[in-house]
Amino acid sequence: MAVYKRGDKAVFYMNFTVDGVRVSRSTGKFTKKEAKLVEAVEKKRMMVDGALSPRERAARMLLSIAIQKTYDERWKDNKDGLKAKRLAERALELVGDIPLCKIEDQTIKRMVKKLEDSGVKGATINRYLATMKTLLRHHQQPWEHIKLKKESKGRIRVLSKEEETTVVSLLRDTDHPKKRSHYPEAADLIEVLVDTGCRLSEVLNLKYEDINWDTNLISIWINKGDKPRSIPMTKRVRGTLLARQEGDRIKPFSIDIDQAQKAWNWARKRMMLDDDKEFVMHALRHTCATRLLDRGIDLYTVKEWLGHSTMQVTERYAHLRPEKLVHAVAALDL
Known part of the structure; x- marks a missing residue:
């Protein structure tokens, strides 16, 4: 029985097997002649696909x-897996549901242009590009035509001791109304961040x-790099975390990322640093790294402390110690 009628509407269904794969579904047709034509086309497609290599079949796969x-x-099992899926789905909206073999150089350029026109920054565009590269590589498709954009490295913003003291004092010592009652907790958080070099999410969790x-x-x-690490506590961090250990509290900090950011922005505004786009909470991590280097700690130790994935990431801070060059030039004067 290849095609047969089924249901009150007398729609023809097809039922056949090709290379051990059974197909049993509606043809969407109401005459046997049309149904047989649909069946023949589907059989031919399956036979052609069956002769293809896995890479060739993947090339025909829709995005x-x-x-x-x-x-x-x-x-699925990666920490940022869902984020990668959402980026890929956003790329799908931009390029259309096309076969993988159609994701060519011009396709990627059109996607980048749309992202740029919508105000998306270079670093974010690179995340889209990296996601598309991963997807194509996973399905053994050409990916070399996808080139990441050059990102502006910018400056590494480091807080001075005076700036740190001011932020903490504003949050801790100001008489806050109820809606800002969590700001003193944010002050404790900032001290822990600057002394540990942790990412904000790491301390909040x-x-x-x-x-x-x-x-x-x-x-x-x-953490971001899926690389567990241990960090020693300064006396200040130990004292803060001990002081916050009350009752059955599971975590030292109860505020969320949005509350922490709002507290930081409130202090930033009162310090009249609105125009300093690098004066963000992540600068506390830069500050910790720089202070470690200033006190003679080597780059490898700083890498392990911060949990950087590669030495290249840590080397961004190396230029902040120009005194090394001063000592080096002395060797040439001998």
Whole structure:
């Protein structure tokens, strides 16, 4: 039985097997002649596909299907897997649901142009491009035509001791109304961030069970690089975390990222630093790295402290120690 009528509307269904794969579904046709034609086309397609290599079959795969398969097979178990899937789905909206073999150089250029026209910055565009590269590589498709854009490295903003003191004092010592009642907690948070060099999310997600008071170490288990690390506590950090350990509190900090950012922006405005676009909370991480280097700590130790994925990331801070060059030139004067 190849095609047969089914249901009150007498729609013809097809039922056949090609290379062990069974097809049983509606042809969408109401006459046997038309149904047989649909069946023949589908059989031919399946036989052609059956003769293709896995790479050739993937080349015909629609982008929407490729995204879901890449998520299921590669991204799903990654920390940022869902973010990668959403970026790919946004790219799908920009280029259309086309076969992977049609994602060519001009396709990527059109996508980049649309992103730029909508105000998306270079670093974010690179995340789209990197996601598309990963997707194509996963399905063994050409990806070399996707080139990341050059990103402006900008300056590494470091807080002076005076700036740090001012931010903390504004948040801790000001008489805040109820809607800003969490600002003193943000002051504690800032001191922990600048002394540990942790990312904001790492400290906000920190639990007391991850603090070893005997060894004086904080363990960061979940982070951007999926590389657990332990950080020693300064006396200030230890004192702050101990002081915040009340009752059955699971985490030292109860505020969320939005509340922390609002507190920071409030202090920034009162310091009249609105125009300093680099005066952000992430600068506290830069500040920690720079202070470690200023006190003679080597780059490798700073890399491990901050949890950088590669030495190249840490080397951004190397130029902040020009005194090394001063000592080096002395060797040429001998």
